[in-house]
Amino acid sequence: VFALLTDEQQMLRAAAASVASDVAIRNPRDLESRDPELAWTRLAQAGLLDLRSGPDAMAPEASGVEVMIVAEELGAVLAPVPYLGPAVMATELLRLTGSLGAWSGGGTAKRVSVLLRADLSAIATYDAVDEALVFDSRGVDRVLCVSRADGHGELLCLDHAELEPLDSADPTRGIARIVEAGEPDAVAVPPGALDRWLAQSLVAVSADLIGTMRGALAGVVEYARTRVQFGVPIGSFQAVQHLCAEAHVAIQATRSLTQYAAWAVDELDAGPALLAARAAKANASRVARPVCETVMQVYGGIGQTWENISHFYLRRALLDRQLLGDEDAQFDAIADVRLA
Amino acid sequence: MDYRDTAEEARFRSGLRSWLAASIPPGWEDVTDARERAAIDKRWQQALYRAGYMGMSWPPEYGGRGLSPVYDAILVEEMSLADAPPFSVNVNYLGRAMWTHGTEEQKRRFLPMILSGDAMWCQGFSEPEAGSDLGSLRTRAVLDGGEWVVNGRKLWTSRSPTADWCLLLARTEPDVAKHEGISCLLLSMDTPGVEARPVYLSNGEPATGEVYFDGARVPADQLLGARGDGWKIALTALAVERGPGDVGYISKYQRSLRELEALTRSGRSSADPELRRRLAAAYVRGEAMRLTYLEQLSSRAVGHPTGPEGSVAKLLWAEAEQTLNQVAMDLFGADSLTGREPRWLSQYLYSRASSVYGGTAQIQKNILARRVLRLPR
Numbered sequence: 082v083f084a085l086l087t088d089e090q091q092m093l094r095a096a097a098a099s100v101a102s103d104v105a106i107r108n109p110r111d112l113e114s115r116d117p118e119l120a121w122t123r124l125a126q127a128g129l130l131d132l133r134s135g136p137d138a139m140a141p142e143a144s145g146v147e148v149m150i151v152a153e154e155l156g157a158v159l160a161p162v163p164y165l166g167p168a169v170m171a172t173e174l175l176r177l178t179g180s181l182g183a184w185s186g187g188g189t190a191k192r193v194s195v196l197l198r199a200d201l202s203a204i205a206t207y208d209a210v211d212e213a214l215v216f217d218s219r220g221v222d223r224v225l226c227v228s229r230a231d232g233h234g235e236l237l238c239l240d241h242a243e244l245e246p247l248d249s250a251d252p253t254r255g256i257a258r259i260v261e262a263g264e265p266d267a268v269a270v271p272p273g274a275l276d277r278w279l280a281q282s283l284v285a286v287s288a289d290l291i292g293t294m295r296g297a298l299a300g301v302v303e304y305a306r307t308r309v310q311f312g313v314p315i316g317s318f319q320a321v322q323h324l325c326a327e328a329h330v331a332i333q334a335t336r337s338l339t340q341y342a343a344w345a346v347d348e349l350d351a352g353p354a355l356l357a358a359r360a361a362k363a364n365a366s367r368v369a370r371p372v373c374e375t376v377m378q379v380y381g382g383i384g385q386t387w388e389n390i391s392h393f394y395l396r397r398a399l400l401d402r403q404l405l406g407d408e409d410a411q412f413d414a415i416a417d418v419r420l421a
Numbered sequence: 422m423d424y425r426d427t428a429e430e431a432r433f434r435s436g437l438r439s440w441l442a443a444s445i446p447p448g449w450e451d452v453t454d455a456r457e458r459a460a461i462d463k464r465w466q467q468a469l470y471r472a473g474y475m476g477m478s479w480p481p482e483y484g485g486r487g488l489s490p491v492y493d494a495i496l497v498e499e500m501s502l503a504d505a506p507p508f509s510v511n512v513n514y515l516g517r518a519m520w521t522h523g524t525e526e527q528k529r530r531f532l533p534m535i536l537s538g539d540a541m542w543c544q545g546f547s548e549p550e551a552g553s554d555l556g557s558l559r560t561r562a563v564l565d566g567g568e569w570v571v572n573g574r575k576l577w578t579s580r581s582p583t584a585d586w587c588l589l590l591a592r593t594e595p596d597v598a599k600h601e602g603i604s605c606l607l608l609s610m611d612t613p614g615v616e617a618r619p620v621y622l623s624n625g626e627p628a629t630g631e632v633y634f635d636g637a638r639v640p641a642d643q644l645l646g647a648r649g650d651g652w653k654i655a656l657t658a659l660a661v662e663r664g665p666g667d668v669g670y671i672s673k674y675q676r677s678l679r680e681l682e683a684l685t686r687s688g689r690s691s692a693d694p695e696l697r698r699r700l701a702a703a704y705v706r707g708e709a710m711r712l713t714y715l716e717q718l719s720s721r722a723v724g725h726p727t728g729p730e731g732s733v734a735k736l737l738w739a740e741a742e743q744t745l746n747q748v749a750m751d752l753f754g755a756d757s758l759t760g761r762e763p764r765w766l767s768q769y770l771y772s773r774a775s776s777v778y779g780g781t782a783q784i785q786k787n788i789l790a791r792r793v794l795r796l797p798r
Contacts, residue, residue, distance in 0.1 A: 082426060082430065322786065326790045337713045
């Protein structure tokens with residue numbers, strides 16, 4: 082047993098954190114002034130967008146752990162980059178169905194993302210394309226969905242789809258609906274591939290949530306050290322300390338669950354890998370909203386204003402929480418396995 | 422990164438598993454008398470010691486095997502899975518306090534005896550007026566003709582009614598700052614003037630104890646470390662290896678959860694969708710506890726013992742244990758209140774102590790806030 086990151090993985094974390102700090106959203110004005118494609122370009126240059134889309138589709142160069150590391154660092158700085166949708170969810174679907182070369186031009190030549198059900202809880206089926214939503218839709222050329230929800234059908238690729246952006250609660254990532262779809266291309270989904278895909282995707286969303294909570298908490302802890310009321314820093318009050326400590330525990334528990342699930346993506350069978358991923362996402366979804374709400378509370382009045390960064394963390398957490406199923410959806414699925 | 426056993430770990434685990442299957446004393450769980458249980462526990466630890474299963478990560482010069490802490494974890498895990506009697510959980514942190522602070526002579530005298538189970542120990546730390554604020558303890562020890570004379574009272578001294586020895590904190594320097602005036606004594610529980618009594622917890626079980634000291638005399642060479650080192654020694658003991666995995670709690674939790682799940686599957690208890698979700702949440706909490714522990718073990722194995730960050734595991738433990746027992750009470754409904762399921766009522770009541778013993782949840786949060794998050798005093 083060795084449940085720690087390797088030296089190489091630590092180095093990847095440092096590298097990802099360095100790229101992430103270049104594209105960080107530190108205050109709401111950054112979102113307006115920033116070239117929306119900058120983050121994508123920087124990540125592509127650093128080789129962080131195609132960790133698992135190398136030439137050998139059956140043996141990805143990077144494991145789920147590397148994907149987790151990058152996702153967490155991007156979440157921590159609210160990176161406005163379509164990483165989860167195109168670089169993780171779509172890439173993993175293409176890899177598992179052997180269609181990377183055909184549909185994305187290999188690597189990132191074409192930006193592909195996924196079509197989710199209207200409640201964001203699962204990948205959409207083609208027959209419900211009218212209500213479905215494109216997640217991480219910014220700059221997307223193509224969209225993936227499935228013919229059947231049970232994993233026995235085909236993966237469908239919608240090219241030349243006309244997209245209409247919607248008002249995403251989270252301004253760092255785009256959501257769109259499909260106005261005009263056209264006839265899709267199709268490729269068979271191998272048995273078990275959709276479970277494997279879901280495991281990797283849940284891990285990446287959980288990691289983004291960990292980063293989001295971590296970044297939010299780090300900011301407010303720093304604030305509590307310097308904000309003075311009653312002649313002392315508010316961080317010296319036990320009521321404030323306990324709120325922050327509870328948030329820290331929630332984040333650490335989610336991190337332990339997610340790291341194991343990230344390892345399991347490539348090392349365990351699809352069933353146990355998916356169970357581990359659901360456990361991670363269940364906890365991440367359960368704690369993310371209270372943690373980000375706590376952060377707004379500790380900031381006090383300034384935390385309720387548009388100019389304060391904390392509502393951007395909360396917004397990102399709210400969207401992630403819903404993605405591929407909130408905690409209740411995960412608990413129901415876990416109960417189906419454990420109580421079968 | 423690898424969450425699986427290495428080849429050697431797997432070999433050790435399978436050897437241990439066969440040994441346990443052949444060696445566990447039958448019917449031990451049905452013994453309710455505290456003294457009889459203590460005798461069983463003692464014989465069991467002696468058997469583990471003879472078979473080479475005690476002190477896996479202790480230095481070889483003091484009777485250990487010098488292996489990675491992962492082996493301690495495998496031992497505790499397999500013992501719990503096999504329903505073996507637990508060995509005294511204080512062995513590892515007593516040992517650590519002893520080999521970190523003891524003289525060579527003390528180590529040679531006491532360490533093999535701690536490990537072999539020939540002497541069972543209790544830990545005289547808390548007092549009626551010194552709970553969370555341990556540093557304000559009042560039990561006094563005064564040097565008189567080459568002996569320390571001890572007067573005072575200790576509380577929450579688990580296993581004290583059956584223990585042979587006590588690692589005792591007492592105030593020896595009344596005139597210095599409170600944390601600097603404490604020393605650590607090694608006291609035989611046979612000493613005249615020592616009286617241990619059981620303390621009954623809310624479930625009616627004598628799960629802990631109290632000890633009265635009335636002029637008890639301790640030879641001067643049974644001072645551990647120097648005069649005034651007591652607080653430092655207490656921190657060594659408290660910081661080391663008291664996570665939910667170290668004391669076998671994780672496997673116990675998983676057993677309880679599996680029992681509740683089996684009950685639900687068999688349809689014997691009502692499992693509405695809400696209770697099914699809560700059982701799933703209990704599974705997730707158990708996994709969080711298990712995986713946090715594996716990370717701590719791995720850190721220890723590369724020479725980074727758990728520091729204040731260990732409070733995370735303690736808080737996860739208390740939350741997991743308390744919510745699991747709430748789910749159990751709700752699954753059994755009235756049966757847990759009308760004498761049909763006494764074990765679950767007892768376990769539920771005992772679970773309330775898990776956010777108090779070993780440092781209250783509030784103290785753990787203070788530690789995390791100040792020492793991990795670096796919030797100001």
